[in-house]
Amino acid sequence: MDIVFTPLKPREKMLKYGIESLTDIELLALFLRTGTPEKCVLTIAREMLTHFGSLYALLSSSLEDFKDIQGIGLAKYAQLRGIGELARRYYNARLLEESSLLSPEMAREFLQSQLMSEEREIFMVIFLDNQNRILKHSRLFSGTINNVEVHPREIVREALKVNAAGVILAHNHPSGNAEPSKADKQITERVVKCCQFMGIRVLDHLVIGRGESVSFAERGWI
DSSP states (O other): OOOOOOOOOHHHHHHHHOGGGOOHHHHHHHHHOOOOSSSOHHHHHHHHHHHHSSHHHHHTOOGGGGTTSTTOOHHHHHHHHHHHHHHHHHHHHHHHHSSSOOOHHHHHHHHHHHHTTOSSOEEEEEEEOTTOOEEEEEEEEEOOSSOOOOOHHHHHHHHHHTTOSEEEEEEEOTTSOOOOOHHHHHHHHHHHHHHHHTTOEEEEEEEEOSSOEEEHHHHTOO
């Protein structure tokens, strides 16, 4: 007699092997919880990921984008939007509660969680003390879909208010392409010069796209 092995359901697999063992499909199914009479939840999760191409595209889509996905109504759409917002708030809380920026990856993860889904360009600054402990972070400037006006003096003014020794700059490209523009490079140079005059270090400028980012420090531009 042949032995038939029944795959573990996502929740059972998580409890046995840990949350990291789940595939994207299984993790999504864990949040969706139930399927429909015609399709199990794993099938729905698989079809959703195939349709959108990635978890990021799925979680940042509008309700209208789900009209062709069977089994996804307002309730499940609200769950999906909640996942993305919960992740954003998690990284926000993590950044504020950690005693310092432990790695460039942590800063990148935080900034991606805050800016990747924005439909307008937002310019953020993280302010650090002389030991790279986080003093505050602020969305200083907000612009249009392809432009944001940045005032270096305002960055320096905010840095002086909290006695910051260094800053990390960041802004998003709603188009999704994270490659810095000529204007991005020019404003970075202006901010660096303005900060240097007051003894404030600019550690990096991160440009955030959809699922990608570019670091000025890694490119050797700062």
